[in-house]
Amino acid sequence: MTEGQTIGRAWHAGPAAPAVELREVSREYGRGDAKVRALDGVSIGFPAGSWTAVMGPSGSGKSTLLHCAAGLEKASGGRVLLRGQDITSAPDSALTALRRHTVGFVFQTFNLVGSLTAEQNVALPLKLARRTVSRQAVREVLEAVGLADRLRHRPRELSGGQQQRVAIARAMVTRPAVLFADEPTGALDSASARTVLQLLRTMVDSAGQTIVMVTHDPAAAARADAVVFLSDGRIVDQALRPSAREVADRLARLEG
Numbered sequence: 001m002t003e004g005q006t007i008g009r010a011w012h013a014g015p016a017a018p019a020v021e022l023r024e025v026s027r028e029y030g031r032g033d034a035k036v037r038a039l040d041g042v043s044i045g046f047p048a049g050s051w052t053a054v055m056g057p058s059g060s061g062k063s064t065l066l067h068c069a070a071g072l073e074k075a076s077g078g079r080v081l082l083r084g085q086d087i088t089s090a091p092d093s094a095l096t097a098l099r100r101h102t103v104g105f106v107f108q109t110f111n112l113v114g115s116l117t118a119e120q121n122v123a124l125p126l127k128l129a130r131r132t133v134s135r136q137a138v139r140e141v142l143e144a145v146g147l148a149d150r151l152r153h154r155p156r157e158l159s160g161g162q163q164q165r166v167a168i169a170r171a172m173v174t175r176p177a178v179l180f181a182d183e184p185t186g187a188l189d190s191a192s193a194r195t196v197l198q199l200l201r202t203m204v205d206s207a208g209q210t211i212v213m214v215t216h217d218p219a220a221a222a223r224a225d226a227v228v229f230l231s232d233g234r235i236v237d238q239a240l241r242p243s244a245r246e247v248a249d250r251l252a253r254l255e256g
C-alpha cells in the first residue's frame with residue numbers, strides 16, 4: 001500500500017459515514033503510447049456533512065477525481081460508492097437519474113442559460129427531472145443565496161459573484177446529497193469569492209451539506225474542513241482545517 005492510500009483512508013475513517021467513497025479508483029485516458037493514468041488507485045471517503053477541498057498541481061487528476069466521484073465519468077478500475085450505493089457499473093439511465101436527483105454541480109464558468117432569468121435558471125433542473133416546479137421553492141433557494149431581489153434578472157444583468165450564487169441555487173434546488181464544485185471561485189474577484197465561500201460554509205454548518213470542491217486557491221481551500229492533495233493521480237497528503245498559509249506551503253512543495 002502506498003503512503004497516499006493510507007492517508008486517503010485516514011480521512012475516510014473520520015467520525016461521519018462517507019457520502020461518497022472511492023475505493024482503489026483508477027482512470028486512464030488514451031491507448032498505447034498516448035495512455036495517461038489520470039487517477040492511480042485512489043481510495044478516499046468524503047464524510048457526510050463536511051466540506052473537502054481537493055488540491056494539487058495542474059494535471060494531477062483533480063477534475064478527474066471530481067468527475068468520477070460524481071458519476072460524470074466512469075472509472076477504469078476500482079469502485080465508487082455514493083451514499084453506499086455502487087455507481088461504478090450502473091447503467092447510463094441510472095447515472096442520468098443520479099445526476100438529476102442526488103448530486104449537484106457548480107462550475108468555474110457558472111454555465112447559466114443566458115436567455116433565462118435567475119428564477120428560470122434555478123427551475124431548470126426540476127423541469128429536466130420532470131419534477132413539479134414550486135415557485136416558492138425556487139424563490140426560497142434564491143433567497144438563501146441572497147438574491148431575493150434578482151429573481152427576474154438575466155445572467156448578463158448580474159455580477160460574476162451573483163451569477164455563481166444563482167448557479168449554486170440551481171445546484172441546490174434538487175436538494176442533492178453532495179454538491180460538487182470545480183473551481184467555484186476561479187473566475188471571481190476576491191470579494192465575490194469570499195461571499196461565495198461564506199455561502200458554502202453556511203450550507204455545511206447550518207444544513208449539513210456535503211461539499212467536494214476542487215480549487216487552486218489556498219484561501220478557498222482553507223474554508224473547507226479538510227484538504228486533500230493529489231499528485232500524479234494519487235493522494236499524497238491531507239490536512240484538517242489548515243490555514244491558507246499551510247495549504248500554500250504544502251502545495252508549493254508538491255509543485256516543486
Ligand SMILES: Nc1ncnc2c1ncn2[C@@H]1O[C@H](COP(=O)(O)OP(=O)(O)OP(=O)(O)O)[C@@H](O)[C@H]1O
Binds near residue numbers: 029036063
Ligand atoms: N479527456 C481526456 N483525454 C485525455 N487525457 C485527459 C482527459 N482529461 C484529462 N486528461 C489528462 O489526465 C490528467 C489529469 O487531468 P485533470 O483535468 O484531472 O487534472 P487537474 O488536476 O484537474 O488539472 P488542472 O488543475 O490543470 O485543471 C492530465 O494529464 C490530463 O491531460
